[in-house]
Amino acid sequence: MKIPIPIIYKQPQCLSGCGKLALKFIFHNNDSAQLHTLEAIMAAMVMIGVLIFAVQATTITPLTSSTANAHIESQLYTLGQDMVMTLDHSQYDQDSQLKQEIIGWSGDEYVWNATHYISMSPNSSDTISGPVKELLQQTLVAKGIAHNMEFKFRLDSGNTLTSPYIYNGDPSDNAVIVSRKVVLSNSDLENPSSFENKTSIPDMDNTTDFYNIVDVKLTMWRM
Numbered sequence: 001m002k003i004p005i006p007i008i009y010k011q012p013q014c015l016s017g018c019g020k021l022a023l024k025f026i027f028h029n030n031d032s033a034q035l036h037t038l039e040a041i042m043a044a045m046v047m048i049g050v051l052i053f054a055v056q057a058t059t060i061t062p063l064t065s066s067t068a069n070a071h072i073e074s075q076l077y078t079l080g081q082d083m084v085m086t087l088d089h090s091q092y093d094q095d096s097q098l099k100q101e102i103i104g105w106s107g108d109e110y111v112w113n114a115t116h117y118i119s120m121s122p123n124s125s126d127t128i129s130g131p132v133k134e135l136l137q138q139t140l141v142a143k144g145i146a147h148n149m150e151f152k153f154r155l156d157s158g159n160t161l162t163s164p165y166i167y168n169g170d171p172s173d174n175a176v177i178v179s180r181k182v183v184l185s186n187s188d189l190e191n192p193s194s195f196e197n198k199t200s201i202p203d204m205d206n207t208t209d210f211y212n213i214v215d216v217k218l219t220m221w222r223m
Contacts, residue, residue, distance in 0.1 A: 073176050076145070076220045080178035083139060084218055087132060088180050097131040099182050102151065102214050103189060104130075107198040109164045112141060117166060128166075136166070146171075146223050152215040153201050161200065162217075175221035184211040 090096035095103070110117040110128050117128035117136075140147045149166040186209050189195045196202055204212050 069174050072222060073174055076222075077176045077178060079139070080176060080218050080220055083135060084178055084180040084216065087135065088182065095188065096182070098180065098216060099184070099188065101130065101132045102182055102184065102216070103195070105151070105165065105199055107163075107200065110166050112166070112168055120167070140220065144223055145220050147221075148219040150217045150219070151199075151201075152217060153212050154204060156202050156204070163200065171219050172221040175219050177217055177219050179215055179217045182214045182216060184214060185209045186211050 084098065087098040087101075088096045090099070106119075106126060108119040108121050108124065108126055111120055117133055119126040136147065136149075139145075146168050147166065148164065148168055148171065150162050150164050152160055152162045154160055184201070186192050186203065189211065192203055192211065201212050201214065204210065
């Protein structure tokens with residue numbers, strides 16, 4: 001349906017008996033004006049729809065919880081990588097501190113008691129000492145970062161076994177895990193048989209100097 005557009009046309013006319021002007025209205029059908037009106041209405045509807053979508057849409061800003069968690073996880077991951085790389089660094093013809101920690105392991109599980117990493121075995125007062133303990137205490141404990149450390153290795157059956165070394169509770173959903181593989185050789189151990197009895201880490205190849213590969217996993221999370 002076409003809407004007539006009024007156009008005011010003023011033409012001086014003299015009415016009989018008076019000196020007044022008369023206004024004459026002329027109506028034309030204008031298709032172009034109707035199209036412009038419809039376009040304006042459609043554009044306004046589109047803009048309103050965009051504004052509604054923008055308001056209702058969920059956006060992640062630097063102040064949202066998920067972004068903060070991701071930032072913390074990234075920091076923890078970088079910190080953990082630096083720690084295990086530092087511990088696994090070795091001087092020429094010397095074992096790394098991480099390898100020495102595995103070689104000296106008694107097979108016990110330890111927990112932080114506010115002053116030391118103490119064995120959880122009954123009737124045992126054994127504690128952890130050395131560079132690994134110092135680094136964990138000064139870097140993680142001092143910052144209130146909970147952490148677990150595990151040793152994962154292969155068995156003769158072909159399966160893998162994960163033994164807890166340091167345990168401080170169940171990790172949160174935002175925990176991060178870093179790992180470092182340490183290769184053990186028979187020549188690294190004073191008594192391979194005694195080492196296996198204590199740690200359950202077996203010799204995977206009796207024909208060579210290769211003993212086993214231990215995957216050290218460090219799990220960290222904010223309390």
